Amino acid sequence: MCIFKPKRPRRYQTKIIRGQHNVSYWITLFFLLISVFGSHAQDSVTAAILTEPIVFGEDVTFQCLFNGFKSSQPITSIMWIKEPNKVPIANGDINVSTNKTKYTPTLYKEGTLYMYMLTLHNFDFTDLSTYICEFDFEDALITFEMDKTLSFVYIPNQSDVIFNQTSFEPTQLYIWIQKIYPQPNCTVYYKGDDITRTIKYAVELGITLYSVKMEIVLNECIGSLNISCLIGSRHFTVSNYIQQCCKGNECSTTEIINAPDITLCLLLVAVMILVMLCLFWKGRKFSYAGHHRENSCQRDE
Structure with a gap:
């Protein structure tokens, strides 16, 4: 004789499976929260x-x-x-x-x-x-606080960077990044070539932040300069400059000039020309008036 056991309804089996899933989910979530919370026995x-x-x-x-x-x-x-x-x-x-x-x-x-x-x-x-x-x-x-247990990054502003140069050939460039953190890894490119190994590079730690000083000697007069620093996982480009030709006493450094700068320069030149014309015109009027008075005196005599 065969005894057949009645099968449970499919809907009931689904409820059991879902119930087991919910229990395991909440148990997993609970232990995950405990591990994340890092709870102490006394706290x-x-x-x-x-x-x-x-x-x-x-x-x-x-x-x-x-x-x-x-x-x-x-x-x-x-x-x-x-x-x-x-x-x-x-x-x-x-x-x-x-x-x-x-x-x-x-x-x-x-x-x-x-x-x-x-x-x-x-x-x-x-x-x-x-x-x-x-x-x-x-x-x-x-x-x-700023200590070794935390990872801090200070990315300089353009105002934190000072750029100077000598006025004779070969040209010496001095670049000072006043504030930066952590200690950066900087590369210098001139006219597309990596010249990092040719520069004098010094890093100093202040009270909380680092400062970087670079000294670069360039034998060529014209070219683009690009300085890029890796600060932790962040990148910072110091600046792009055009190095003008330096021969004798004629030497200047100019940053790449944009349209507003050109407009301002032209406006200043126009004002200067206008002032000079006004002075010239007043001088002529004064000279003409003096000459006229002198002629009048001669006729009276």
Whole structure:
């Protein structure tokens, strides 16, 4: 005798599979969150800097994670605070700072788990400080300073670069990049050729940033100069110059002139010519008036 067991409906099997999938998904997510949170036995709040590299002038994001499963009461205060004066920056997802364009807080919640983000816009030296992420009476600190544990990048402005040259042949060029970070790797091209090995190159570390000094000797008078520096993972082109011919006392360096510069020069020349014509015309009138008075005196006599 054969006994046939009734098959379960297909719909019921699907529910079981989905239920198993949901359980494994949430278990995986839980352990992933625990590994990301990096929770300590004595703490339930952790904080970290997410942005890398940290580039001056760009945004920087902090992350604070809190697991409130031990708390019997609901969380009533969630804040970002900046040292040294303990100035509140954000209350929950609301910006309470005096500089509304500087900070953007964001708060996410899933059960007893909280993810609290803070984005600093247009990062500069004034942002280097200690930041506190606070959940009621528990908190975590972020020490945001320029040290070897963080990857900082300072890309120079054109105003940070000084360019000078001598006035006789062979021409000596002196280039000083006043502020740059980290220590850069620069290459110099003249008329399309790599002349990096021929230059004198010095890098100095100041209080926080580096400076670069270059000395270049050029035996030819005309050509384009291009200096490109690799700063961490970023590239920076110092400038492009046209080196004019230097012979005897006739030597000048001019940067590539654009249309507005040419218009301004022509306007200045026109004003100078107009002033000279006015002076010449006034001189002629004065001379003519004197000559006329002299003739009148002679006739009276």
